[in-house]
Structure formats: structure tokens, C-alpha cells
Amino acid sequence: MTGAGAPARPARAVDPWFLEEGRSEPSALRTATAAEVGDLLRLELAGLDVSLPGPWRPAQPFVLPRQSYDELFDIARTLLALVRRAVLALGGGWPARAEALGAEFADYPLLSGQDNTETAFCAMMARPDLVIGEGGPQLLGFDVSGTFDGPNAAHGLAAVWERTHPGLFFGHDPLATRVRAFEDVCASRRLPRAVAVIGSPGDPRDEAGTRWKEGDLEQFRRRGFTADFLEPDELPEALGRPGRLRYPLGLRNFSPADWDERGLSLRPVYDAQRAGLLLLPPQSSGLLANRKALALVSEGRPWMTRAERRLADRHLPWTRITLPGRTDWRGTEHELDVLLRTHRERFVLKKAIGTTGGEALVGRHTDPTDWQHAVTAALTSGDSVVQEYVEPALCPIELTDGTGTRSALVAPVLSPMLFGDRPGGCWARFVPGSETSDDVSRGVIGVGAGACENAVLTWADPVA
Template identity: 75%
Template sequence: MTSAAPRQAARTGHPWFVDEDRPEPSSLRTASPGEVAELLRERLAGLSVSLPGPWLPAQPFVLPRASYDELFDVARTLLALVRRAVLALGGGWPERARALGADLGDYPLLSGQDHTETEYCSMMARPDIVIGEDGPQLLEFNVSGTFGGPNETTGLAAVWEHTHSERFFGHDPLAARVRAFEDVCASRRLPRAVAVVGSLGDLQDDADIRFQELELEQFRRRGFTADFFEPDALTEALGRPGSLRYPLGLRNFAPADWRDRGISMEPVRDAQRSGMLLLPPQSSGLLANKKALALVSEGRPWMTRAERRLADRHLPWTRITLRGRTAWRGEEHELVRLTVERREEFVLKKAIGMMGREVLVGRHTEPADWQRAVEAAFARRDSVVQEYVEAATCPLELTDGQSVFTAHVAPVLSPMLFGDRPGGCWARFLADEEGHAASRGVVSVGGAGAAENAVLTWAEEARR
């Protein structure tokens, strides 16, 4: 127990983050700064959680229930629009990939079972959202089985449960993912057996085996036979001749990563040919293509007025880097010229990218460098230009294990969906030690060394 009551943080920041009827989460902390730091290091070891230090979060992000629920509502609705926009690009997944300018060679695990790919392409998704002046602004989607967040959120939420007197609520991402697999088993009348397919080389060190153990434990609690397999051990998973020992596979790897590391995907393709349903299918990656988000932002003929209003409200203006005229803020513009001349208003993003890499923020880029990047993007037609969103801040108490201070940070919030179910919310943030000010720019763990946290709400208002 801490010997002194935690200092009350000022009620500042965007109103979306604030519930005036609730106490400050910092006032509910029952652990000393040293105990918080020790628990974070101990409980999160092996879960690949980024705690760059020296300042660590001393509390979770705690949202009003309405704000917490809104994140999942926005994510679910926009994911459905993105899925429909991609499906409308062609009659099959190879055709849709070509329409998005994707190289089919980068999608070696497209199964050829178009109906199955379509059924499960949006099975697992995690958007990145910031809070703008008018609420949630969805910047991009991560749609796959390899996005960060599930294990990290689970571990962080467990720490906050032990360090605060209030029992906060957050959807459980690992449980939600298992329930999505239960739905597949029920609809296809499959036995509950899943092979988690990945590579321990993807993880940071030997301790990261906990990453896999946590996932397997959740499946086993719900009656699944579940085991982890590296690609060269998949023959064991198949159990041939006869019926498959594991009719389902959780794809816990990115094909691009394996290709770069020289890992053969032939055992995985062999498992697919033998009947293993690998989830999520690789078609999911096309929903993560930022060009798909641009299609929704621009508007599709089939979108209703309500869908257009929702997209206008929650999607920053986004366009594919194609030459021609476009509407922006009520006027017609040549897109290339607009992007170059209004540099401070835009962000340039590769259509296929991750961890904030290959993202250029106009206001943080020299004019000559920006112009060269814009011209190259329009020549290659491989990127999108997106209107810059000034992310709102909220207070968050940080600690170095000895002292505590309140920083004002601009978090990126990532609500997770599994089979359309809410599955917890992960956050990344930057905080400058000097001056205790919020940091801005591209917020990512892999690309910018951001710190991580869990996003929770108030327990007694929880509902199924």
C-alpha cells in the first residue's frame, strides 16, 4: 500500500475521455510507485509489451462507458464498409488483389476457396483510432491474426486489477478470439482442435514462450485441443492418413515476415491442401490495405446516406495517390497539387505497411522532401494521402518507480474485434520526460518506441 494518497490529476483533456461523475483513476491506486513498476516488469515479462522507460504508466486509460462502447461501434461499422468495398472490386480474391494494386506473390496463402476466404476475411481486426475534435477518428485497419494487442492488453489489465481498489472492466481479447473459433466449429460441425501456427523466431527472446502459452491456455479452458506448431512440425498436426488431428489453424505469423527470414510456407500450403482451415485467411490482408479505407472515405455508389455521414464523421479524408481532381473541404482540387501545396494538412502513407513505417507527416517534413515523396507516391500509385488529425490529449499518471507525475498524452486507441465481438482495447502513447509534455507524430511500438497500456471502463456498468 502507498503511504500517501495519490495526487489528484487535473480534469483536463478532451471531454470524450472524462467522466465527471467518477473519481480520478489515480485516486484508486493502492500500490506504491515501486510496486507498480515491479509488477509491470514482472507480470508482463515474455508478453512483448513495450515499456521503454524510464517513465511507465501508473494507471490504465479509463474511459466513460459511452466512449468505450463507441470505439467498438465505430470499428465494427467501418470494418463492414471496408469489407464490402473490397468485395465489390471483383468476383474473386485474386481479382480484388489486382484491383488494389497488390502483388499476388505477396499472398501465397490465398486458398482458392473464395467463399471461405470471404466468410472469414474480417474475422480478426484492430483499427488504430485517435480522438479528434469531434470524437473517434479511424486512421487505419489492421486485419490479420498477427496484430499486436491481445496478449499485451490481457497482461496490462491484470496488473491494473492488482494495483487499484476499483475493479475496472475491459473485454477479454483472448477469450473473444476463442469464442470466434467456437463459432466456426459450430457452424462447420468441426471438432474443437486448433493448431497455432507460428515461429518462435518471431518473438524477442526465450521468455516470450509465455506469449504462446497464454493463447493455448485460453483455448484449452474452453475445451479445445490446442498446440503450437512451427512450420516444419505441421506434418504432425495433419495426422495423415485419416482425418486431420487439427482441422483449424490460427495463423500467428505474417507471410511477409517469413519470406524475409527465408522460412518456407510450403508446409502451411500443404496443410491447407489437406483441409486445414487456416484463420484468418490471407484475404484479410486486403482489408488492411489503406486503399480500401480510401474507397470508403471517397464514398461508394452503394453506400446509404447514413453510411456516408458515419464515414465523414469518423474517417479522416483519405484518397489514393492517383492523378486527377477531387473534392476537399467543399472545393475541387488537383490532388497532386493540393497535397504538395497544403503539406501541413496531410499525411502520406504506403497502402501496405505496418508499425507506422513508411508514413510521412507533412507538417514534420521539409517541403522539398515532402514534394519528392508525394511525386514518387503518385508515380507508383502505391499510397494514400490522408488529412492530418490533431489528436486530443488526456491526463495519464506516469512513474519511474519512485515518483509520480501527470503527463498529457495523445493516445492511439485500438479496439479489437474477433468474429464481430468486442475483444478489449489496446493503447500506445508517447510522453516526453523533459517538460512532462505530450509527444506527437507517428505513434507506434515498433517504429517509434511508444509505451503501451490497456483501455478500460467502469466495472459496475459492464454488460454482455
């Protein structure tokens, strides 16, 4: 089905960006039965909080040509650098930058006050969300923090596909790459290898609350780190205060907003920072996820080179802050209000601050009256951005219900992860659809209920 007022969508073929000539289908190379795949997904992913709602689940990873796989990380790295520079160029320190982006400074209670440190590490961990459009990868938004989804799921799913397709695929490991980013920090700051993974309290009987913690700690310990998971009330004693800190580094595995909603005090973390704990990533990273920063890059900054402008034009859909006035779109000036009301099917409205896709309103899938009200509200408050809609390309995948398999074409959201500027694996979400419906792209912008997760890999060896 299509959204209200949206044109009927013709059947589409697989986009060449996903394909490599001379390769067999991964489904033909799988060494496990459908039942064995189902068992492996259940056993290997238990406790990792991976979304596989079923009945149809992936029976293989998304497998890209090496050129396409590497391109994801190259684009992510370049656009992240542009977003970071756009935020830094707002000047005046991090509190002033938050104000310039329409954020409440009170929502960033863990800004350390050490601007140089915040600046050095604000882009340490990032996960863009991209779809493949006519011009290749198209950036929908960034999640820049220590709490984004994807690392554990991509790591666990890649382990499953290694067992079902042994030796065939390659992928950067997000958990190992994150540790290497911390090694770089230790080397640059001359710090001992000791890290406290700081998170929310959980029920020790809850497997989902313990397995991912142990996996994270094991990755650090393999590389010679002293590593422990600490809850907030454990911080003062565990850090070794007074005296020299037992853990000079902290991995921020929580969102201050989440703690506030649960009535948890940030005071222990704040005190630990004041005692010398380097909390990574710093809370300034959240400003890079503000979609207004993305709009600044899309509009173009005076310091951008021609090459940077070309790359942004190619891989960042037209994005603007929802402020009344004239704007350029497709080479012609328009009143933004009139443009959005006249071409509803061409745009997506998104809150500037919020979870990726969670506050997105897709014009072609929205009732015209509801769209008009949303445009009025966005232009009045100025708290949103508008982004040109990208029709996502289709990718082949084999799905299983645990008893049999079927081939499908889906429109995945691809999320290459960066840790300390290093490629750190790629996570994906997609809507499996049904055996009778080809409407797989409607849920892409706000992938949520009914979406499956998967790992994105490439071939381990060149094509013969």
C-alpha cells in the first residue's frame, strides 16, 4: 500500500550498488539448514537485545561489494567531520553552541567545562543512518554518543553468519574497534589501561542485562585493560577516591535523559568527572547529533571546499531548519512554508533533537491535513528540520521462518559505525514485508515495530 496522496510505486529491480558480478548468491553458499539458522539466531543472540520479531528473519547478512562497503565508512567519516566543524564554528564554547542549536543547556549536565577535551573527543563514537538512493548512499542522520544501538547486535550477528557461511565474509568488529579507540586515548594522554563501563542499574537475573556487559568487558580485558561495569552508586568507592583514580577512563553507556526519567542521580558521575575521570564520549557529542547541524552542512558553510560541497550535495539530502523565509531548492528560490505545503510528498519533517527516525513525519505517508498542521507547528517553533525524501533502493536477502526460506527484496537502513575515526562494523535494519506485498520502503525512515536487525558484511576474498 502507499501513503495518502503518494503516487503508485512501480516494481523496482535490485540496485547495482548492492551487487558484484561473478559472485554466487550467499544463500547458495550457506552450510546450515533453515532450522539450524533459526537455532543459531536464538542461541547466539540471547541476551543481546537484537530485534528479530519474525516470523521472517534474516538467513544471511547483507553482503556488499568491497567498494560499496568501504564507501559507507568513507562517506560517514567525511560527513561527520563536516558536521563536527559546523558545530565548532558556532563558537563561544559548548554552552553557547548548545544555545545556537536551540538546545537547552540544562539538558547537558555532564559537559565537563574542559572545552579542549570536549572538542577533542566529541566525535569519538558515531553511527550514521543511510539509505541507498539514485546517487548512492544518502545520509538521513547521525547518532553521536556512547549509547547508540548497533555494536553488540552487529558483533553477534556477524558471529552467527561466520558459522553459517564459514570463511566467506569480512566485517570490521565494532566491539574490538571501540577498544582500539580507547587504546589511542590512553596512548595520547599517557593513561593506564583501566576503564569503567558506566551504565544503569539492572537486574542481575536478567540475561539481557548481563550478557552484553560481559561481552563488552571481555573485549577490553583481551587487550590488557582492567575493566569493570559500574552502576552509579558504586562510583565513589570503586574509583578509589580519595587518592589516585583506579579507572582514569569511563565509557558512558547511558543517556543522562534516560537517567533523569528514571529518577537516577547524575551526581556520582559528575563528582567522578570533577575528580579526574575522563568520561567518553563526552556529552558534547550529543550536539553533533542535532539535526540542525546537518542542515548547516546541507546549506553550505563559507569554509567548505568545492569538493566538500560536492560530496555533501551528493550524499546528504537537501535539509533545512524549519524557519520562515526564502530558501533555495533545486536551483529555485521558494518560501519554505509554500514549498512544504505544495510538495508534501517530497519531504520529511524531523525534530532537531531526538532518536533517529523516532520523530520523523514522512509527507507521502501522512494525511494532508495532518501534514499542514505539522508544518505550521514546525515553522512556529523552529525546533525541526525538513529533509528531502529519498526513495530507498532495494537489496536482495534470504529470509527464514525456521522451517523454510524465501528470497526477498528489502530497503535496508545501513549504519556504518565509527570509533575514533576507525571503521567499526555496520549494522542494518529493514522491514521484511510479507510474501505478497512489495511495499517494503514505507517503514524505512522510522524503522521501529516489526523491523529486523542484521549485520552488513563484504566478501572476504576478491572475486575469482
